[in-house]
Amino acid sequence: MYELKNHTESVVKQVLKEYREKCSLTCSCERCLADIMALTLNQLPSRYYVTTRGKILTQWEADSLPDRTRVLSAITRAVKQVESSPSHPISKED
Numbered sequence: 001m002y003e004l005k006n007h008t009e010s011v012v013k014q015v016l017k018e019y020r021e022k023c024s025l026t027c028s029c030e031r032c033l034a035d036i037m038a039l040t041l042n043q044l045p046s047r048y049y050v051t052t053r054g055k056i057l058t059q060w061e062a063d064s065l066p067d068r069t070r071v072l073s074a075i076t077r078a079v080k081q082v083e084s085s086p087s088h089p090i091s092k093e094d
Ligand SMILES: [Zn+2]
Pocket: 027, 028, 029, 030, 031, 032, 033, 086, 088
């Protein structure tokens, strides 16, 4: 089984996790997190590679990966966008 993976997505997931440990989100439900992921990934170049059973089969240029600073600023922008127009009504109780 060959699988396509986007390395940028793994980087974004990791940086978003760290972001959430430092800053709290207005809403951190699955829907809002998915919106943040999508908006962040749309700002960054994709870096796909082929993997089988977790083994990477294609090489990619590590240097061409978006750096953490760039990922973090994309996340910050996405969070602001989701918070100003969330996909669902935000209840103040949560
Ligand atoms: Zn939400």
